[in-house]
Amino acid sequence: MTCRIHLASNNKKKLQELDRILVAAGIEGVEILPLSEVPSYPEPIEDGESFADNALIKARAGAAATGLPTIADDSGLTVQALNGMPGIFSARWxxxxxxxAANNELLLAQLADLPDERRRAAFVSACVLVIPDGENVVSEGEWEGRLLRAPRGENGFGYDPLFVPDGGDGRTAAEMSADEKDACSHRAQALAGLLPHLRLLAG
Known part of the structure; x- marks a missing residue:
């Protein structure tokens, strides 16, 4: 019997990432339904003060509307020199x-005068699983690195072309393969925390 789980997103790359992580974990019998595959429901206002707050808002709305276990994430880039911004405003910076493109251009302009040693940043993700009439599971991940002065690479999305992870070979997140990102990214870390619960749901 297939377990149906709602992903409160229409981002195809997030859907593919979750599918890959489930396969890598050996979790079978799970059907992930994005927003486009469930009856339409009002988009909740993301007015939380943290990534976890906003992910919970989205997951609770999805679970209430569909009656299905629902996964939602909220993620973004935190820059030390900007006191943690753009943070929860990353997607609309x-x-x-x-x-x-506009978000990257603005961020580069704001950091233009900073020396390389002060261009520290981290991607942060909060992933939430809300089970109707059950528990709320919150898992967070962080991927630390530094920001370049110009974008590089064609893969990924968001600020990936500017971000060089620590401990790597100098490539940006946008120059890494999907499998390489799955092994270390902020969202992969956060989703990994949901796997034991997804395994139970899958039976």
Missing amino acids: SGQHGDD
């Missing part, structure tokens, strides 16, 4: 939600 330039004023328009999801405009990656």
